[in-house]
Amino acid sequence: MAEPRTEFAISVEVNGTTVERTVESRSLLIDFLRSDLALTGTKVSCELQVCGVCTVLVDGRPVSSCTYLTVDADGRSVTTVESLSSGGKLHPLQEAFVDCHALQCGFCTPGFLMMAKGLLDANPGAEREEIVEHLEGNICRCTGYRPIVEAVESVARQQRAEAK
Amino acid sequence: MTEFSTVGTSVRRRDLVEKVTGSAEYTVDVTMPGMLHAKVVRSDRAHARILSIDATEALAAPDVVAVVTAADLEPLFPRFGHIIADHFILAPDKVRYFGEPVAIVLAETLGAASDAMRLVRVEYEDLPSVMTAAAALAEGAPLVHEQAYDATGDDSFKSLTGKKHTMEFPEAEGARTNVAHEVDLEWGDVDAARAGAHLVVESTVHYPMLYAYGMEPYNAVASYVDGALSVVSSAQHPYMVRDDLARIFDLPLSRVRVSTPYIGGGYGSKSYTKVEPLASVASWMVGRPVKLVLSVEEAIYTTRVDTADIHVRSSFDAEGHILAREIDIVMDSGAYADNSPLVLAKCVNRSFGPYRVPNLRVRGRSLYTNTAPASSYRGFGAPQGNFAAETNLDQAAEQLGLDGAEIRRRNLVRHGEAILPGKRGIDADLLADLEIAASSLERDRKDTPYYGMGVSCSASDAGAYPISTAQVRIQFDGSVIVFSGSTEMGQGSQSLLSQVAAEELGVDLGVVSVVQSDTSVTPYERTTGASRTSTLVGLALQRACADARTRIRDMAAEIWSCTPDEVIDLPGAVQGPEGAKLAYGEVVRKWFGGTAGEVTGIGLLRREGVTQEMPPFWETGMVGVAVEVDPETGVVTVDQLVTVADIGFAINPQAVEGQDLGAATQGLGGALYEELVYDGPQLANANMVDYRVPRVTDMPRKIDLVLAERRDGIGPYGAKGAGEGQLNPIGGAVAAAVARAVGRWPNRLPLTPERVWRLLNDLEDSDPPA
Ligand code: FES
Numbered sequence: 056m057a058e059p060r061t062e063f064a065i066s067v068e069v070n071g072t073t074v075e076r077t078v079e080s081r082s083l084l085i086d087f088l089r090s091d092l093a094l095t096g097t098k099v100s101c102e103l104q105v106c107g108v109c110t111v112l113v114d115g116r117p118v119s120s121c122t123y124l125t126v127d128a129d130g131r132s133v134t135t136v137e138s139l140s141s142g143g144k145l146h147p148l149q150e151a152f153v154d155c156h157a158l159q160c161g162f163c164t165p166g167f168l169m170m171a172k173g174l175l176d177a178n179p180g181a182e183r184e185e186i187v188e189h190l191e192g193n194i195c196r197c198t199g200y201r202p203i204v205e206a207v208e209s210v211a212r213q214q215r216a217e218a219k
Numbered sequence: 220m221t222e223f224s225t226v227g228t229s230v231r232r233r234d235l236v237e238k239v240t241g242s243a244e245y246t247v248d249v250t251m252p253g254m255l256h257a258k259v260v261r262s263d264r265a266h267a268r269i270l271s272i273d274a275t276e277a278l279a280a281p282d283v284v285a286v287v288t289a290a291d292l293e294p295l296f297p298r299f300g301h302i303i304a305d306h307f308i309l310a311p312d313k314v315r316y317f318g319e320p321v322a323i324v325l326a327e328t329l330g331a332a333s334d335a336m337r338l339v340r341v342e343y344e345d346l347p348s349v350m351t352a353a354a355a356l357a358e359g360a361p362l363v364h365e366q367a368y369d370a371t372g373d374d375s376f377k378s379l380t381g382k383k384h385t386m387e388f389p390e391a392e393g394a395r396t397n398v399a400h401e402v403d404l405e406w407g408d409v410d411a412a413r414a415g416a417h418l419v420v421e422s423t424v425h426y427p428m429l430y431a432y433g434m435e436p437y438n439a440v441a442s443y444v445d446g447a448l449s450v451v452s453s454a455q456h457p458y459m460v461r462d463d464l465a466r467i468f469d470l471p472l473s474r475v476r477v478s479t480p481y482i483g484g485g486y487g488s489k490s491y492t493k494v495e496p497l498a499s500v501a502s503w504m505v506g507r508p509v510k511l512v513l514s515v516e517e518a519i520y521t522t523r524v525d526t527a528d529i530h531v532r533s534s535f536d537a538e539g540h541i542l543a544r545e546i547d548i549v550m551d552s553g554a555y556a557d558n559s560p561l562v563l564a565k566c567v568n569r570s571f572g573p574y575r576v577p578n579l580r581v582r583g584r585s586l587y588t589n590t591a592p593a594s595s596y597r598g599f600g601a602p603q604g605n606f607a608a609e610t611n612l613d614q615a616a617e618q619l620g621l622d623g624a625e626i627r628r629r630n631l632v633r634h635g636e637a638i639l640p641g642k643r644g645i646d647a648d649l650l651a652d653l654e655i656a657a658s659s660l661e662r663d664r665k666d667t668p669y670y671g672m673g674v675s676c677s678a679s680d681a682g683a684y685p686i687s688t689a690q691v692r693i694q695f696d697g698s699v700i701v702f703s704g705s706t707e708m709g710q711g712s713q714s715l716l717s718q719v720a721a722e723e724l725g726v727d728l729g730v731v732s733v734v735q736s737d738t739s740v741t742p743y744e745r746t747t748g749a750s751r752t753s754t755l756v757g758l759a760l761q762r763a764c765a766d767a768r769t770r771i772r773d774m775a776a777e778i779w780s781c782t783p784d785e786v787i788d789l790p791g792a793v794q795g796p797e798g799a800k801l802a803y804g805e806v807v808r809k810w811f812g813g814t815a816g817e818v819t820g821i822g823l824l825r826r827e828g829v830t831q832e833m834p835p836f837w838e839t840g841m842v843g844v845a846v847e848v849d850p851e852t853g854v855v856t857v858d859q860l861v862t863v864a865d866i867g868f869a870i871n872p873q874a875v876e877g878q879d880l881g882a883a884t885q886g887l888g889g890a891l892y893e894e895l896v897y898d899g900p901q902l903a904n905a906n907m908v909d910y911r912v913p914r915v916t917d918m919p920r921k922i923d924l925v926l927a928e929r930r931d932g933i934g935p936y937g938a939k940g941a942g943e944g945q946l947n948p949i950g951g952a953v954a955a956a957v958a959r960a961v962g963r964w965p966n967r968l969p970l971t972p973e974r975v976w977r978l979l980n981d982l983e984d985s986d987p988p989a
C-alpha cells in the first residue's frame with residue numbers, strides 16, 4: 056500500500072531567500088532542492104550518507120541532504136553550491152579547486168566544496184591533518200584526492216595569511 | 220618549450236569552472252516537458268522461469284500511467300549488445316540474474332513509481348543456477364542461454380586480434396555450453412621451451428569482482444515521438460548507443476538522436492548501452508518522455524567488472540630471460556556478454572607483458588553465469604591479466620635471486636620492438652621508465668620491518684579502432700567552434716580539443732569553444748574510450764583545422780585575385796601578395812560580403828597512413844609501490860606511489876597527472892579494498908557502505924607522478940593517450956610489495972587486512988575463491 060500522504064507547510068531560507076512550500080512528510084532535502092526548487096547543483100549518489108556528494112550546509116553545518124528530511128529544515132537556513140559564487144566571481148574555494156585541478160568529472164565537487172566551506176568557516180586556517188580528517192566522509196572516484204586536499208589547504212593558507 | 224603557444228601548458232579548464240559553480244549539466248539534471256518517471260521491477264532470483272506478471276494492483280495505484288513488460292515489446296527487436304545482441308531489454312520467459320529488469324513502472328511522480336513498483340507481482344519457478352565460472356564450466360552445468368544469437372558484426376571487434384576468435388554458437392542443442400567467447404593466442408613452441416628451461420614457475424590467481432562506481436549512476440531520459448527517438452543519456456559512446464536503439468526500433472540512424480552532457484564518472488563503465496533501451500521502450504509505449512535514474516545498487520547490478528581466474532606458467536633460462544609463457548584465463552562475465560568478449564580479447568593481448576616472449580600460449584574463455592553482467596572497465600582486461608603474469612614474474616625473480624627491477628630489465632622489449640606479431644612496435648622507452656620508477660622508490664625506501672616494494676609494468680594495445688571525424692567552424696568575427704562526437708567525463712577532452720584548435724589555427728584559446736557528443740549535431744565519433752581522444756580525435760581535429768585554413772586561403776586568393784599558393788598562413792590570419800594581411804574574420808566577411816557567413820573545416824581519420832598500423836599507439840603503465848604492513852592487524856599502508864606515464868607529449872600536463880593519479884588510486888582500490896561478494900543468488904554488498912572505495916585518508920604518503928615526454932606518439936605533437944595505463948600494473952606491484960613485506964605470495968586481490976594477516980601468520984584463506 057502507498058504510504059498515507061501527510062503534507063507539511065514549511066518555511067526555509069535557501070541561499071538567502073525565504074522559500075515557503077508544502078512538502079510530503081517523506082520528502083528528502085535533496086529532492087526538495089533538486090526537484091522542487093530546480094537547484095540541481097547538488098548531486099546525489101549513494102543515498103546512504105557515505106559518499107558526501109549531496110552535502111549542503113544547514114545553519115552552517117554540513118549535512119547529507121540525501122538522508123535529511125525536508126521538514127527538518129523548517130525554520131532553518133540551507134546553503135548550496137549555487138550560492139558560493141556571486142556576480143560572476145568565484146569563491147576562493149572554487150578558484151582553488153579549478154587551479155589545483157581538484158576535480159575531473161565534477162560530480163563529487165559540490166559536496167567537497169560545501170564540506171570544505173563548513174570546515175573553513177568554523178575553523179579558518181585549518182591545518183592539513185584537520186582537512187584530511189574532515190573530508191574523510193566524501194568520496195571522489197576521479198582525482199585520487201591529493202589535488203582536493205591541496206586546494207583546500209591553499210585557501211586555509213590564505214586565511215592564515217590574512218589573519219596575520 | 221616556446222615551440223608551441225597553447226598546447227603543452229596546463230591551461231585553465233573551462234569545464235571545471237562550470238562544474239565548481241554547480242551550473243554544469245549532467246544527464247541526471249535533464250528534464251523533458253511532460254515527462255514520466257520510471258522505476259524498474261527487478262528479479263529477486265538468480266535463475267528462474269517467469270510464470271506470470273500481474274500488474275493490476277500497480278496500475279490501480281495513484282498517478283501510475285503504465286507498466287511495461289517483455290510482452291509489450293513484441294513489435295520490436297527486444298535485445299541489444301554491440302558484439303552479441305543477447306541482452307534482453309526486459310526478461311521475456313526467464314530471468315538470468317538477481318536484479319534483472321522484469322517490468323517498468325511509469326508514473327507521474329517518482330514517489331508514485333517507487334510505491335507502485337512494489338505492487339507488481341511476479342511469479343517464478345526457480346531453475347538451477349551457475350554462480351561462478353567454475354560452476355558454469357562444470358560438466359552438465361545448467362545453461363544460462365539455451366539459444367544462439369547472431370553476432371552483430373562489429374568489424375573492429377573482428378579485426379582486433381591476429382589470432383582465432385570463436386564466435387559461432389554450435390547449432391545443436393546438446394553441444395551448447397556456457398562459454399560466451401573464446402580467444403587463443405599462440406606462437407613458437409612452448410612445450411619444447413619449457414622442457415629445456417632452467418626454471419619453471421607456476422602460479423594461479425583470482426582477480427576480484429569490482430564495481431567502477433562512476434558517482435553518477437546510469438540514467439537516461441528518452442522521448443519517442445512520431446517515429447523519431449531522442450535520448451539524453453550518461454553514455455560514454457552515444458553513437459554506439461544510437462546504433463543499438465536504431466536496431467531495436469528499426470529506425471534509420473538519422474531518426475535516433477543520442478546526446479550526452481557532462482558525465483559524472485565513466486572509467487569505461489559507461490561504455491555501450493545500459494539503461495537507454497529501458498527508457499526508450501517505455502516512452503514508445505506511452506508516447507511521453509520518460510526519465511529513468513538508477514540507484515547505485517541497481518547500477519552495480521547493471522554492470523560490474525569481469526572477474527578472472529588465471530593460471531600462469533613461465534619458463535626461464537638461468538639468467539632470468541623468459542623462454543616461454545603459458546596463460547589460461549577464465550572470466551566470469553555474468554548473464555549477458557555485453558563488452559566482455561572484447562575485454563577477454565584485450566585481456567589475452569595484455570596478459571603476457573611488454574617482454575620478449577619467444578614462445579607463447581594464451582587461452583582465454585569468458586563464461587556466462589547467473590550473476591550481474593560484466594563489461595568494460597578502465598584498463599579493459601589488462602588489470603586482470605597483468606596482475607597474474609606480473610606476480611608470476613616476481614616470484615621467478617625471487618627464485619632466481621634477482622630483484623623485481625632487474626628481472627624486468629632483462630626482459631623488457633626495447634623501443635620499436637613488437638610484442639604482438641604484425642602489430643605496431645612498442646612506441647615507448649620502458650627501460651628508461653623502469654629506471655625512473657625504481658630509483659624514485661629506492662630514494663625514499665624506509666628501513667622498517669614489514670616494508671616491501673614492487674615495480675610493475677604493462678602495455679595495452681590502445682586507442683581502439685581509428686575512426687574519427689571532427690569539424691571546426693570559423694565565425695565571421697574570427698572565433699572558432701569545434702565539433703566533436705567525443706564525450707567529456709572529466710578526462711579533459713573539451714579543454715584539450717580547444718587547445719589543439721587554438722594551436723593549429725593560431726588563435727587565442729579564449730575565442731575557441733567546443734560542442735560535444737550529440738549524434739545529430741556533432742560529427743561521428745566511434746567511442747570515447749581506450750584513451751583515444753588526445754591521439755585520434757586530436758589528429759582528426761588537426762586535419763579539420765588544416766582544411767579550414769585551406770578554405771580560408773582559397774577565399775583570400777579570390778579576394779586578392781591571386782592564386783592560392785601566393786597566400787600564406789599567419790596565426791589567425793593570412794598574408795597575400797605585397798604583404799596584404801587579413802584576419803580570419805575579415806576573410807569570411809569580405810568573401811560573403813557582409814557581417815555574415817562562416818567557414819567549416821572537416822577532418823576525417825580512418826585506418827590509413829599513420830593510423831594504418833594497429834594499434835594506433837601503445838598505452839604503457841609503469842608504477843612503483845611501497846607498503847608498510849601492520850603485523851598486528853594486517854592493515855596495509857601505502858607509503859609510496861610512483862607512476863611514469865610514457866605519454867609522448869602532454870597537451871595539458873595537469874590533466875594527464877590528474878588521470879594518472881586517479882587511475883592509480885582506482886588500482887589501489889581494487890588491490891587493497893574493493894570486492895563485490897556474492898552470497899547465494901545476490902550480492903552481499905551492493906552498496907557503497909559495504910563496497911569500500913579509497914578515501915582521502917588512504918592516500919599514499921608519497922606520490923610521485925612522472926611524465927615521460929619523448930614526442931614518440933603518432934598523435935598531435937607526438938602525443939599518445941593516457942588515462943588507464945597507471946591502473947593496469949598496480950595490482951601486481953601491490954602484490955609484490957606485500958609479499959616482500961610479509962614473506963608469502965598472495966594469490967588474490969584485494970589484500971584486505973584479514974587476508975594479509977593470514978598470509979603473515981601462514982594461515983589459509985578463510986574464503987578461498989570458488
Ligand atoms: S548521496 Fe548523500 S551521502 Fe551519498
Ligand code: FES
Nearest residue numbers: 159161195196197
Ligand atoms: S571529480 Fe569525479 S568523482 Fe570527484
